Amino acid sequence: MMRIDGYLLDHRQSDAGQRFDALAALFDPTTFRHLERLGIGSGWRCWEVGAGGMSVVSWLAKRAGPTGRVVATDLDTSWAPPVVRPPIQLRVHDVGADEPPGEGFDLVHARLVLAHVPDRDRALRSMVRALRPGGRLLVEDADPTLQPLACPDEHGPEQQLANRVRHTMRDVLAEGGTDAAYGRRLPRLLREAGLRQVGADAYFPLTSPACGALESETVGQVREQLVASGLVTDQDIDRHLANVAAGGMDLITAPLISAWGRKA
Structure with a gap:
C-alpha cells in the first residue's frame, strides 16, 4: 500500500490491528455503499490497493464469488491471516513504483492510501491502466485541511488540547510526505485520467466510539514524532489520551472523500 520506511502509520506496529x-x-x-452502487457482482475481477485489515477484501470476495478474483496488495502483508483462500490473492506490491498486478479488472479500489504514496500520480495512472474498458475506479482519501479539528465544539480545555494535538499530527504527517488536501482533488484527477461518469461525496461522523478508538491508536502510533515536534509534550499526550478514554468528548474524523469514475 504505502512505503514503510518513513511512513508513520506503519502496519508492523503492534497496535495497527486496532x-x-x-x-x-x-x-x-x-x-x-459506493461499491454496491458501482454494481459489483458475481465473477468480477477486483484489485484492492492497500488491503489494510482485510474487511473490504473479504466483502469483495463474497460479492465476486467463486468465479471472481480479488487481488489484494500492500507493501507489508505480515498482518494478514495465515490462510488466504480463493478468490482472494494477496501480494506484496508498491502501487507507486510497481507495475499493476494484472489487467482487465472490473473494479479497482483504494481507501486511505494514495495521499501517503510518494508518487501518487503514477499510482493513480497505474490503477486506471489496470481497468478493463468500462471498468470502475473508486478512490477514497481523507482531507484533514477541509475540516482540521478534532472537536469543532471547542468548549473546554479538553477539547482545546484535542485540537492542538490534531493540528500537530497533521503537521507531522505532512512533513512525512502525506498530502492532507488530496481528497478534494480526486474528482478532477479522475477526470484528467480519462474517466467518465465521475462523481464524489464526503462523509465524516460527528461522534462515535470508533472515533475515540481511532484517535487513541493514531496518536499512540505517532507519539514520538508529536513530542519531537516541540508543539506538544508527553504530559499533553497522556492527558489527551486520558480524556479520550473517559468518553466525554465528541471527537470527529477528517472528511473521507469518495470519488468514482468509469473507464471509457
Missing part, C-alpha cells in the same frame, strides 16, 4: 478495526467500523458502511 487502528484497522476502528477504520472499518467508521468507514466500511460508506465504502460498501
Whole structure:
C-alpha cells in the first residue's frame, strides 16, 4: 500500500490491528455503499490497493464469488491471516513504483492510501491502466485541511488540547510526505485520467466510539514524532489520551472523500 520506511502509520506496529478495526467500523458502511452502487457482482475481477485489515477484501470476495478474483496488495502483508483462500490473492506490491498486478479488472479500489504514496500520480495512472474498458475506479482519501479539528465544539480545555494535538499530527504527517488536501482533488484527477461518469461525496461522523478508538491508536502510533515536534509534550499526550478514554468528548474524523469514475 504505502512505503514503510518513513511512513508513520506503519502496519508492523503492534497496535495497527486496532487502528484497522476502528477504520472499518467508521468507514466500511460508506465504502460498501459506493461499491454496491458501482454494481459489483458475481465473477468480477477486483484489485484492492492497500488491503489494510482485510474487511473490504473479504466483502469483495463474497460479492465476486467463486468465479471472481480479488487481488489484494500492500507493501507489508505480515498482518494478514495465515490462510488466504480463493478468490482472494494477496501480494506484496508498491502501487507507486510497481507495475499493476494484472489487467482487465472490473473494479479497482483504494481507501486511505494514495495521499501517503510518494508518487501518487503514477499510482493513480497505474490503477486506471489496470481497468478493463468500462471498468470502475473508486478512490477514497481523507482531507484533514477541509475540516482540521478534532472537536469543532471547542468548549473546554479538553477539547482545546484535542485540537492542538490534531493540528500537530497533521503537521507531522505532512512533513512525512502525506498530502492532507488530496481528497478534494480526486474528482478532477479522475477526470484528467480519462474517466467518465465521475462523481464524489464526503462523509465524516460527528461522534462515535470508533472515533475515540481511532484517535487513541493514531496518536499512540505517532507519539514520538508529536513530542519531537516541540508543539506538544508527553504530559499533553497522556492527558489527551486520558480524556479520550473517559468518553466525554465528541471527537470527529477528517472528511473521507469518495470519488468514482468509469473507464471509457
